[in-house]
């Protein structure tokens with residue numbers, strides 16, 4: 389499933405004194421199997437963009453095409469599409485509402501109109517995906533869980549619909565390193581199994597490790613778009629967007645400035661380590 | 674941020690002498706204007722009132738149309754008042770008679786009178802709420818009500834509750850919007866179905882909303898205590914209210930209007946009176 393944004397513009401409170409342009413002329417294509425990371429400073433419009441991907445917001449102008457079909461078009465079943473493009477909001481734990489974890493996760497599949505057995509099977513599968521033990525947690529109240537566990541229940545609630553595209557708005561915000569690794573591990577695994585992923589993130593390290601493509605937003609405009617290697621080698625552009633590059637890329641740049649001959653586009657720790665090791669060995673010989 | 678400013682009551686945030694008036698003045702003068710509305714005896718009096726509020730709107734930099742808009746939600750009550758008085762008044766000279774319907778001149782006068790009264794009451798309140806921010810209003814109310822503390826009336830608590838409620842209305846609206854979207858992303862349907870289906874569809878919205886409202890209330894109480902809040906006793910204010918010369922002029926203007934309206938009731942020939 390591919391999603392194409394064409395000249396997407398979104399204006400909040402149009403026609404009032406409080407009018408604000410949140411997105412301006414965004415052109416972006418998300419292809420099958422991509423892992424797209426959406427980065428940008430606070431308030432640059434990431435959450436606004438993400439809500440266009442499944443039709444929760446309608447563009448002020450421009451189009452959102454899903455498999456070539458305009459989302460805002462007549463006769464498009466937006467509700468059905470919404471369930472194929474799973475959206476996990478920022479702080480999704482605040483949307484839990486059922487008495488038990490299992491019932492809450494079943495909300496999505498039930499809305500799909502599935503049979504009881506199928507719903508049950510999906511709930512179990514989704515809980516396994518997010519590493520929540522069914523025996524232990526299915527009958528617990530979601531409000532008794534820890535924040536990280538609640539987050540996983542909320543993500544399971546979206547996964548249980550088995551979406552083709554998974555969109556996550558800062559899924560690791562406010563979690564400890566362990567909880568963060570857990571969630572990122574789950575997302576990585578899903579991407580490996582063929583789910584297309586769009587993830588909003590403030591951590592360039594996570595982006596460097598996971599994403600196949602990166603889109604940089606700044607003040608509602610798309611500043612750059614490309615592979616992590618292309619994006620992270622443009623340090624100036626990133627600084628202009630109010631962002632940092634991964635630690636490894638920064639270290640690499642400093643070393644190059646100090647006269648050490650390294651490739652300009654390194655951005656992961658492993659790459660940098662290998663290059664340095666190679667140089668050190670060469671120097672030793 | 675934007676959402677917040679839109680939903681904060683109907684306050685119209687511009688600069689003007691009337692906006693700068695002390696909220697206590699505005700509350701008291703609004704009450705005086707309401708008394709004036711009840712003293713009006715003729716169409717001339719209503720014309721005077723209309724002229725006054727029109728002038729006030731001009732000085733306040735508030736579109737006059739916006740002030741009239743406050744009447745719109747009341748249109749059914751207005752029409753009802755008009756019709757009831759028109760058809761159910763039996764005193765006076767009969768103007769029109771057909772089967773069981775009787776219209777009298779007295780009925781016509783009364784219905785015009787009552788509808789105009791209601792309209793002007795709303796317009797006068799709008800004049801205040803459009804030019805005074807809700808926070809200022811609750812500040813003003815607190816001070817005006819504080820003499821009642823002698824009889825254990827919780828003036829401070831009431832004002833504090835009002836300010837907090839006002840502060841959280843936009844937050845809750847934002848939250849509602851967010852939760853609604855999140856549940857729609859899971860296929861929730863808030864728009865179709867019969868009444869029962871729709872009521873049921875609200876559960877996934879209301880439960881998280883209540884949970885978060887209680888969480889926020891708890892957090893706020895904690896934060897207030899952490900900053901040593903212990904009720905109104907001995908508390909000083911950030912915004913100290915002060916009467917100025919402008920308050921005096923405003924009071925004089927309203928007093929002048931009151932005198933005119935009282936005179937109008939006495940001086941006009943009987944035929945003019947409503």
Ligand SMILES: Nc1ncnc2c1ncn2[C@@H]1O[C@H](COP(=O)(O)OP(=O)(O)OP(=O)(O)O)[C@@H](O)[C@H]1O
Pocket residue numbers: 400401408409410428429430431432433434435436437674675676
């Ligand atoms: N409901 C709304 N009404 C009016 N303006 C809004 C609304 N939601 C967002 N905005 C404005 O639109 C702009 C983009 O907001 P958005 O939430 O998309 O930013 P973001 O990139 O997700 O930020 P963050 O990193 O803080 O989550 C902001 O300037 C914000 O003030």
Ligand SMILES: [Mg+2]
Pocket residue numbers: 434435436478557
């Ligand atoms: Mg956001």
